[in-house]
Amino acid sequence: MKKLIIAIDGPAGSGKSSIGDMLAERLGYAHISTGSIYRAIGWKAHQCGISLADVPALVHLIEETTIEFRRNADGSLAVVLDGNDVSHAITTNEAGMFASTVAAIPEVRTGLLSLQRQAGKNGGVILDGRDIGTVVFPDADAKFYLDASAEARAKRRFLQLQEQGREANLEQLIHDIKKRDFDDSNRAVAPLRKADDAMPIDSTNMSREEVVNTMQEYIDRLSDRAAS
Numbered sequence: 675m676k677k678l679i680i681a682i683d684g685p686a687g688s689g690k691s692s693i694g695d696m697l698a699e700r701l702g703y704a705h706i707s708t709g710s711i712y713r714a715i716g717w718k719a720h721q722c723g724i725s726l727a728d729v730p731a732l733v734h735l736i737e738e739t740t741i742e743f744r745r746n747a748d749g750s751l752a753v754v755l756d757g758n759d760v761s762h763a764i765t766t767n768e769a770g771m772f773a774s775t776v777a778a779i780p781e782v783r784t785g786l787l788s789l790q791r792q793a794g795k796n797g798g799v800i801l802d803g804r805d806i807g808t809v810v811f812p813d814a815d816a817k818f819y820l821d822a823s824a825e826a827r828a829k830r831r832f833l834q835l836q837e838q839g840r841e842a843n844l845e846q847l848i849h850d851i852k853k854r855d856f857d858d859s860n861r862a863v864a865p866l867r868k869a870d871d872a873m874p875i876d877s878t879n880m881s882r883e884e885v886v887n888t889m890q891e892y893i894d895r896l897s898d899r900a901a902s
Contacts, residue, residue: 676815676900677703677798678893681806684820685866686770686854687827689877689885690802693820695751696886698800701893706743706793708803708810709773710753711786713764714741716772718755726775729782736785765838767831767850774854777804778861804858807869816893817872820885824851826878 680703682690691707698705715736716726724731742754753761763769776782790810794801801810807817822830828847835842858866868874873892877885 676897677796678815678897679794679797679811679813680800680893681811681814681817681869681872682800682802682820683804683807683818683866683868683872684802685804685827685851685858686774687831687851688820688822689827689830689882690820691751693877693882693885693889694800694802696882697889700886700890701800702798704743704793704799705751706790706799706801707751707753708786708790708801708806710743710764711741711790712773712777712782713769714753714755714760715739715782715786716776717760717764717769719776720772726772729779732776732779733781733785736782741789762838765834766840767842767847770854771850774857778857778863780863783863804866805864807872808867809864812869816889816896817869818889818892819868819872819874821874821876822878824848824855827851 680697682694684690691709694705694707697703715732718739719726719732719735722735724735726732740756744752744754746752752759753764787810790801793799794811803810807814807819825848828844828851831847832842832844875885875888
């Protein structure tokens with residue numbers, strides 16, 4: 675059976691990474707969270723004292739950076755930056771804002787575009803982000819646009835941070851998510867939007883299992899049509 679390229683796009687906190695990981699495990703596919711790539715680059719720039727407004731320095735940073743995704747023994751996905759697991763470090767709200775800033779820089783997106791396309795070109799991969807189905811893989815075999823209300827997304831993030839033992843303010847999270855939605859949707863380069871041929875899924879009142887089941891049913895229908 676043909677190995678597909680599956681794109682999952684959507685706003686911050688919509689569950690793209692966790693859903694993508696669950697679907698990938700079910701299908702036996704690789705999973706690449708492009709949001710984690712932008713978070714890692716923004717986080718590394720901050721750690722190195724590089725201004726997010728210093729475009730030449732950011733481009734140079736990308737050229738000397740390696741980012742890998744590895745499956746841990748417990749099944750979770752690790753983001754490995756320059757040989758170090760930064761999965762936990764880049765989940766902060768601050769890292770999310772760094773990601774939104776660097777993702778709006780054309781030179782940064784260009785520098786990371788080839789990396790994303792190279793990783794997914796042979797199929798058998800799920801990529802999630804903001805512009806996978808519109809820019810990175812406009813000819814992806816299956817496209818989804820995953821969304822949820824800002825309040826639902828903020829509450830999920832709030833509970834996640836609590837589970838990690840981190841302090842969080844729900845109202846601030848709602849504010850930050852709405853700001854990221856505006857910034858991501860209104861940036862000049864590759865703004866967040868649903869691809870015309872993407873299947874929309876509103877997960878506000880859905881469990882992760884229900885979302886994954888919906889996606890798999892859609893993929894199965896595509897595969898059946900392709901085989902007939």
